[in-house]
Amino acid sequence: MSEPLLSVQGLSVSYGRVSAVREVSFEAHEGSLVALVGANGAGKTSVLNAVAGLVKPRAGTIRFESRDITRWSAHRLVDAGLVQVPEGREILASMTIHENLQLGGWHRRATSAASIEAIY
Numbered sequence: 001m002s003e004p005l006l007s008v009q010g011l012s013v014s015y016g017r018v019s020a021v022r023e024v025s026f027e028a029h030e031g032s033l034v035a036l037v038g039a040n041g042a043g044k045t046s047v048l049n050a051v052a053g054l055v056k057p058r059a060g061t062i063r064f065e066s067r068d069i070t071r072w073s074a075h076r077l078v079d080a081g082l083v084q085v086p087e088g089r090e091i092l093a094s095m096t097i098h099e100n101l102q103l104g105g106w107h108r109r110a111t112s113a114a115s116i117e118a119i120y
């Protein structure tokens with residue numbers, strides 16, 4: 001089988017002294033869907049936030065497109081194409097639709113105007 005698009009190995013996340021995720025490993029291959037299933041507080045959000053660069057793992061390795069991205073910042077991951085889409089209507093209500101689209105397409109810079117046109 002080809003190398004996975006996303007590979008998480010031995011991931012651990014802590015908040016201070018609270019251990020939230022202990023040695024989680026999984027892989028996602030291109031074109032596949034992977035579900036994390038668990039009770040409230042099991043650590044699903046912590047795993048996703050670690051993958052998205054929003055929390056720093058205590059241990060483990062995260063690889064995306066064959067690169068070690070474990071310590072990458074969230075904005076660098078977005079530039080690389082790894083994006084977390086939060087549930088709910090996550091728009092900024094004080095901004096216009098156009099401004100929301102511009103903000104969402106910020107990382108695409110030169111091509112964002114064409115994308116926004118296509119969305120309209």
Ligand SMILES: Nc1ncnc2c1ncn2[C@@H]1O[C@H](COP(=O)(O)OP(=O)(O)O)[C@@H](O)[C@H]1O
Pocket residue numbers: 015018019020038039040041042043044045046047
């Ligand atoms: N910011 C935080 N500070 C301290 N503890 C947290 C924080 N976020 C989550 N936790 C704790 O980490 C554990 C996993 O939470 P979480 O990742 O939100 O689980 P899930 O998404 O599966 O409900 C829980 O015990 C939760 O209370």
Ligand SMILES: [Mg+2]
Pocket residue numbers: 044045046
């Ligand atoms: Mg959650």
